[in-house]
Amino acid sequence: DAGITQSPRYKITETGRQVTLMCHQTWSHSYMFWYRQDLGHGLRLIYYSAAADITDKGEVPDGYVVSRSKTENFPLTLESATRSQTSVYFCASASGRGSTFQETQYFGPGTRLLVL
């Protein structure tokens, strides 16, 4: 399917477990982003990637790991899940020119994660 997809859409896990959220886009966009959305905080950037093998921290990176070996995939791993990581996670992508991303970010449908 064309566009940007996330999997799983819903996940329940336990404290201390490792969880990986997947993001896949078919546009060959160079930029990809991971956000979390919590009541009272709005959307906050966790990590972003400007290209394959190039990643950088956002506003709330602690407890998360990312990788980007292929342009189309940008997985987000919670190494040891905590209750505070219960949230809705959105992946987004954007085309790039030079060192910046261009205009519109396209968002995936989101993953609802519950950490018990």
Add this chain to the structure above:
Amino acid sequence: KNEVEQSPQNLTAQEGEFITINCSYSVGISALHWLQQHPGGGIVSLFMLSSGKKKHGRLIATINIQEKHSSLHITASHPRDSAVYICAVRSGQGAQKLVFGQGTRLTINP
């Protein structure tokens, strides 16, 4: 104080009313985005502005760079416009990150 402030936080109106949602920011920006989040959770980008005004259908977005303020207007509002509207700013040339407001929840009653 948040870098991006939206008002109102919640807005309920009747179908057909003219709607205005405001966004103020405290940093220099290179672009401002308006996003729409549907009740099901999906997020769609509506506008990207760096100056002036943009229009798409019944939606109009304006920005005043000097006053660090943007407005999103909806004319002839309809229940399907019910959603959360989010303002986000990109601070400075070359900035890789968007900073988001907390959103305005709009409910349009028939």
